[in-house]
Amino acid sequence: MPPTVSVSVTDLEVFADRLDVRHAAAIYREHGCLIVRGLMKPYVDAVRRDIEAAANRALSLLDRAEPVVEGWKTPDGTLFLPAPPGYHRDKQIMVLGISYFTSAAFFRSALDERTLDILAAILGPNIELFSHGQCLYKEPAGGHPKLLHQDAAYFEHRYEGPVAILSYAVDTDLVNGALHVVPGSHRLGQLPHIDTFSHLGLDPDEWPWERALPVVGQAGDSIFFHYRTIHGSQENHSQKPRPAFNHRYRRPDDYVTIGATTTANRAEAEKRAAQARKENQHGLMVRGFRAFEEG
Numbered sequence: 218m219p220p221t222v223s224v225s226v227t228d229l230e231v232f233a234d235r236l237d238v239r240h241a242a243a244i245y246r247e248h249g250c251l252i253v254r255g256l257m258k259p260y261v262d263a264v265r266r267d268i269e270a271a272a273n274r275a276l277s278l279l280d281r282a283e284p285v286v287e288g289w290k291t292p293d294g295t296l297f298l299p300a301p302p303g304y305h306r307d308k309q310i311m312v313l314g315i316s317y318f319t320s321a322a323f324f325r326s327a328l329d330e331r332t333l334d335i336l337a338a339i340l341g342p343n344i345e346l347f348s349h350g351q352c353l354y355k356e357p358a359g360g361h362p363k364l365l366h367q368d369a370a371y372f373e374h375r376y377e378g379p380v381a382i383l384s385y386a387v388d389t390d391l392v393n394g395a396l397h398v399v400p401g402s403h404r405l406g407q408l409p410h411i412d413t414f415s416h417l418g419l420d421p422d423e424w425p426w427e428r429a430l431p432v433v434g435q436a437g438d439s440i441f442f443h444y445r446t447i448h449g450s451q452e453n454h455s456q457k458p459r460p461a462f463n464h465r466y467r468r469p470d471d472y473v474t475i476g477a478t479t480t481a482n483r484a485e486a487e488k489r490a491a492q493a494r495k496e497n498q499h500g501l502m503v504r505g506f507r508a509f510e511e512g
């Protein structure tokens with residue numbers, strides 16, 4: 218097994234209030250991850266309010282949850298997993314039903330100009346949103362772990378793939394589920410994933426937490442990562458929820474070739490990868506202009 222990480226958090230971090238965009242992009246390129254302290258600070262209180270409203274709505278709909286291959290879904294689109302042992306309910310929230318369609322505060326935070334300046338230095342002048350925003354919500358008292366994984370296992374792309382930006386909605390530490398990253402792992406190519414409690418993940422015998430670097434942070438801190446950068450987070454053992462929200466951005470000509478959540482549906486999707494096309498996969502432009510595409 219290769220040694221544990223030699224890079225430290227200070228090698229990966231910059232500060233939103235004194236941003237050097239070229240330096241930030243250089244950190245991202247070298248390590249496949251970048252921490253921008255305070256980037257989402259102007260938005261985080263409003264986003265967190267909407268996240269809590271969405272969580273209350275999801276729980277009020279729990280008796281209408283339907284089984285899906287990944288767990289259960291309520292009519293608002295929230296994905297539930299089995300609850301931690303001893304919890305007062307049998308299901309816990311995993312991915313909250315909140316998106317740019319439901320929360321203006323969430324959408325506004327995706328359009329932040331400083332964020333787009335950094336992204337332009339990484340992706341180029343033309344940028345589209347990939348998907349509609351995501352909130353990973355860990356419930357208190359043992360809320361789900363997300364084992365180390367590469368996002369490309371879930372959405373392989375034709376070109377460079379999306380840049381994800383995960384932002385903490387609350388102060389986040391080793392007790393409530395800090396994100397762990399493996400700097401440099403974006404260069405490892407696509408690794409085989411297995412089915413885990415919280416969907417596709419790397420085999421924990423090969424990729425234990427010790428191989429990753431925890432990123433403790435405050436509400437409003439953001440972590441950029443490449444879609445092949447290995448990352449994950451442990452259970453929330455605090456007494457309060459730990460929400461984090463994701464924006465994802467990509468070049469406007471990029472598109473998903475393989476979409477999956479389990480090894481079985483990934484194996485099926487791999488067979489159709491060569492037929493994948495950009496059509497019907499256009500995201501909203503957030504910087505620049507979309508070139509005309511034939512067909």
Ligand SMILES: O=C(O)CCC(=O)C(=O)O
Binds near residue numbers: 354395448450463
């Ligand atoms: O909620 C978390 O910390 C996990 C986030 C994650 O794995 C992801 O955004 O792909």
